[in-house]
Amino acid sequence: MLSYRHAFHAGNHADVLKHFVELQLLNYLNQKDKPYWMIDTHAGAGMYALDEGYAVKNAEFMSGIARLMARDDLPPPLAEYVSLVQGLNPHGGLKLYPGSPWIAMQALRTQDQLRLFELHPTDNKLLCDNFSNAGRKVKIEATDGFAGLKALLPPAPRRAFILIDPPYEEKQDYQRVPAALKDALIRFETGIYAVWYPLLQRHESQHFAENLKRLSPKSWLHVSLTVNSPSTDGFGMHGSGMFVINPPWTLKSTLKTVMPYLVDVLGQDMTATFKLESQEA
Numbered sequence: 001m002l003s004y005r006h007a008f009h010a011g012n013h014a015d016v017l018k019h020f021v022e023l024q025l026l027n028y029l030n031q032k033d034k035p036y037w038m039i040d041t042h043a044g045a046g047m048y049a050l051d052e053g054y055a056v057k058n059a060e061f062m063s064g065i066a067r068l069m070a071r072d073d074l075p076p077p078l079a080e081y082v083s084l085v086q087g088l089n090p091h092g093g094l095k096l097y098p099g100s101p102w103i104a105m106q107a108l109r110t111q112d113q114l115r116l117f118e119l120h121p122t123d124n125k126l127l128c129d130n131f132s133n134a135g136r137k138v139k140i141e142a143t144d145g146f147a148g149l150k151a152l153l154p155p156a157p158r159r160a161f162i163l164i165d166p167p168y169e170e171k172q173d174y175q176r177v178p179a180a181l182k183d184a185l186i187r188f189e190t191g192i193y194a195v196w197y198p199l200l201q202r203h204e205s206q207h208f209a210e211n212l213k214r215l216s217p218k219s220w221l222h223v224s225l226t227v228n229s230p231s232t233d234g235f236g237m238h239g240s241g242m243f244v245i246n247p248p249w250t251l252k253s254t255l256k257t258v259m260p261y262l263v264d265v266l267g268q269d270m271t272a273t274f275k276l277e278s279q280e281a
Contacts, residue, residue: 006044006045006048006099006123006167007045007048007049008057008058008060009058009060010048010050010060010061010097010099011048011050011060011061011064011065011066011085011094011097012060012061012063012064012065013060013063013064013225013227013239013240013262013266014064014196014198014225014237014239014240015061015064015065015097016064016065016068016081016262016266017196017223017225017240017241017242017262018100018165018196018240018242019081019098019100019103020077020078020081020258021194021223021242021244021251021255022100022103022104022163022194023080023081023084023103023107024077024248024250024251024254025161025192025194025244025247025248025251026038026103026104026107026108026161027080027107028192028248028250028251029159029161029192030107030109032159033111034157034159035109035111035112035113035157035159036112036113036155036157036159036160036161037112037113037114037115037152037155037156037157037159037160037161038104038108038112038113038114038115038160038161038162038163039115039117039149039152039155039160039161039162039163040100040101040104040114040115040116040117040145040163041117041145041146041148041149041162041163041164041165041166041180042117042118042145042164042165042166042167043099043100043101043116043117043118043123043127043140043145044099044100044101044118044123044127045099045118045123045126045127045130046098046099046101046102046116046126046127046130046131047088047096047097047098047099047102047126047130048096048097048098048099049095049096050094050095050096050097051093051094051095061094061097063227063266063268064266065082065085065094065097066094067265067266068082068265069082069085069086069094071265074261075257075258075261077254077257077258078258078261078262081103084098084103084106085097085098088102100163100165101114101116101127101130101131101138102130105131105134105138108137110137112137113137113138113139113157114134114137114138114139115138115139115141115148115152116131116138116139116140116141117140117141117143117144117145117148117149118140118141118142118145119142119143119144119145121142124140124142127140128140145164145166146176146179146180149162149164149180149184150180150183150184150187153184153187153188153191154187154188154191155188155191158190159191160188160191160192161191161192161194162184162191162192162193162194163194163196164177164180164181164193164194164195164196165195165196165197168197168198168200168204168205171204174204174205174208174211177195177197177208177212178211178212178214178215181193181195181212181215181245182215185215185217185245189218190246191245191246192244192245192246192247192248193244193245193246194242194243194244194245195212195242195243195244195245196240196241196242197209197240197241197242197243198237198239198240199224199226199237199238199239199240199241200236200237200238201230201231201235201238208241208243209222209224209241209243212243212245213279215245217245217246218246218281219245219246219247219278219279219280219281220243220244220245220246220247220278220279221243221244221247221251221252221255221276221277221278221279222241222242222243222244222275222276222277222278223241223242223244223255223259223274223275223276224239224240224241224242224274224275225239225240225241225259225262225263225266225274226238226239226271226272226273226274226275227239227266227267227268227272228267228268228269228271228272229269229271241275247278249280252276252278255276256276259274259276260274262274
């Protein structure tokens with residue numbers, strides 16, 4: 001199924017959570033000189049226009065990143081992420097929003113590598129165009145990210161951060177993610193794996209984090225952000241979550257500081273809240 005286009009949702013509350021956590025994980029890996037790979041299984045277009053095209057239709061960024069851009073009270077870790085977005089919009093306003101590959105490129109060093117998978121032909125072309133000057137540091141493949149991940153593990157440098165964020169438009173994705181993780185942990189047990197998922201009123205979404213826990217990773221962290229109560233018709237995303245396997249020990253304390261702030265700023269009604277839980281090795 002190739003109908004999903006992330007441009008409709010670029011910069012929304014789910015992107016804020018996903019990309020903030022992504023940046024924290026990259027910063028942690030950068031603390032050691034040894035090289036690493038970042039692998040993005042569903043890379044998208046890498047960059048999104050917010051003033052034209054798909055993003056304008058629902059303008060989901062207005063209740064996401066736009067609420068953070070003009071704040072002067074951002075917690076320092078969150079301010080770093082917002083600064084990256086501001087750097088894409090040097091003349092003010094909000095015309096461009098970065099996808100996870102672009103954020104990774106700002107954090108990766110000369111010795112690190114970026115491996116991107118995007119199956120949608122239009123988004124793959126945009127991704128290639130957006131990274132046409134990246135050189136040999138970036139490799140883009142127009143193939144299924146789950147199959148691509150299997151072929152890359154274990155990575156040559158034996159250090160890697162793997163971001164898994166399929167659209168979940170197809171119910172099978174809720175089974176494909178745990179299956180891919182189970183195989184990945186056999187091949188590369190020490191990697192950092194970050195799985196994004198939507199909070200929806202469907203059985204698969206509501207039990208997804210528990211299913212990931214049943215993989216029995218040695219250590220994990222689960223954070224979710226709910227911005228509003230579920231709609232009465234049962235449709236729509238009311239929040240999102242990130243499940244991180246082998247998280248850095250600093251991540252939980254950072255999220256304890258940042259998540260209450262995100263609830264206050266991105267919350268859309270009185271039911272807005274967050275959840276944070278973890279298990280250490």
